[in-house]
Amino acid sequence: MIDDIETGIRGFIEENFLFRSDGGELARDASLLEAGLIDSMGVLELVAFLEDRFGLKVADADMTPENLDSIAALTAFVAGRTAASVAA
């Protein structure tokens, strides 16, 4: 399931933001901000995608680089959230 989450996130980022890069595979833990892939508008698009695709509610407090700034962070964030909602 985590693989599905990661594949979905990577697909969205590659389709929507990777055109900004010089090509090449995006490392799991690369900072999207540092790589110049997302800016403030990109973060808003990313949050809209997470809410739509994974049925999450992303609170303001969740919108930090720790949760959203790499494919690895995003995957862990979504996995944690979906697991929490399943457990509840």
Added chain:
Amino acid sequence: MRVEHFLEASARRHPDKTAIVAGGERVSFSALDARASRLAAWLQGRGVARGDRVVIFADNAIEAVVSLFATLKAGGVFSLVNPSTKADKLAFILGNCRPAALITQGRIAAVAADAAEQAGFSGARLVAGDPGGLPGATSYEDALAGPGGPVGFAGIAPDLAMLVYTSGSTGFPKGVMMTHANVVAASTSITTYLESAPDDIVLCALPISFDYGLYQVLMSMQVGATVVLEKSFAFPQAILNRVAEERVTGLPLVPTMAALLLRMRDLDPGACPTLRYISNTAAALPPAHICRLGELFPTARLFSMYGLTECKRCTWLPPTELARRPGSVGIPIPGTEGWIVDEDGRRLGPGETGELVIRGPHVMAGYWENPEATAKALRPGPYPWERVLHTGDLFTADEEGFLYFVARKDDIIKTRGEKVSPKEVENVLYALPGIREAAVIGVPDEVLGQALKAIVALDPGSTLNALDIRAHCSRHLEDFMVPRFVAFVDALPKTDTGKISRREAAELDLSADSGRAA
């Protein structure tokens, strides 16, 4: 007084006070000053002499601040360049100002290397972090560890202090020349009305390559306040966390940042009780946003301001006037004056629309090696020895002299607080095989103010799509210049002389509602 004296005087007054917080490091005024002196000695050792330019291609980092003060101490002229600038444009800047040194950082050293090669740059090279990407570069750490030594006489106040490259309607950037006297005058005026004090802590998430960001550093060094440098406003919650952790008192914004804050869903009013003021410039905030900011940040006074790089700041609205005239950007800043003129230079009265003219010690010395553009912007003033700034912005004033922005006279688009020349983006579009015609326009956007939209006509048989076009642009332009939307048409509207008409293209686009293709 010269700009480096800001730092030197503050280092003497409160040596151990924190000057800059950035990237997990805190540096005191005395340590910052000492580093700048050591780097100045290194620069001089590498041939940087009085009046020489030093290009600093970097993001919001302590090393960039050290570098700019080091340049001034060595008698040089610094130019900070946005870290998302691509090699072609950086090469243009290197070719234009012919610097004696180029300073950058590891992450973007390869871009600097490409630009240096294109421009045939042969000066000194310094990289903060891994210097591997820029052949022949010294590492910042090694430069600071050098022998140091006295740097000697740096110069006097009328000397050039910095070049700020700004978008020109021709599509090529122009270097705004600011003398030490210009910078000191602007900084003194602004800190006067902001009532800046040593106990201020200013959070700057604006790039310091942007003069609004740069002055957060310069003004704080002048008054002995602390600056918290952040690299991005992309995560507004992270910024608010920093405001709380560092007990921030001043928060400079552009309208896009205000819009991002106001989109937050669970922000409690009064969540940032240490904030003393919020400032806004680049474009007026919508009155609804002003009202909402007031509710969310009740301890903060809101300063609405307006300016252009050519004089740093033109006007400010005293916060006490905000409720009565929320749409106004106020009055000329202390120690300066402004008036509105018609096409023939005659002064206009209240309610009439014309070009804003600015007079004062903050008005630039001109555009670097560009006498034609300088002659358009700087024209004879009331005294025979002076020149006043024609802003290119249309304004109107009310009966009491408060100013209201109406429009730009040229086609410059303001997006995310930055000026974009549509011509510069169109030049890049035309370089992509398959594009026959292109026009770049601004479309209203809730967050960006204006978003860039490229309207293009393709060659027959071309299969370019919106993503191809945006990808091409992002390889050649700074992030904020990459069109957000792309629309395809069979042909663009032309004027009688056969020139593509951006205005008509925008009107057609509006009526066609041709959709958001990207």
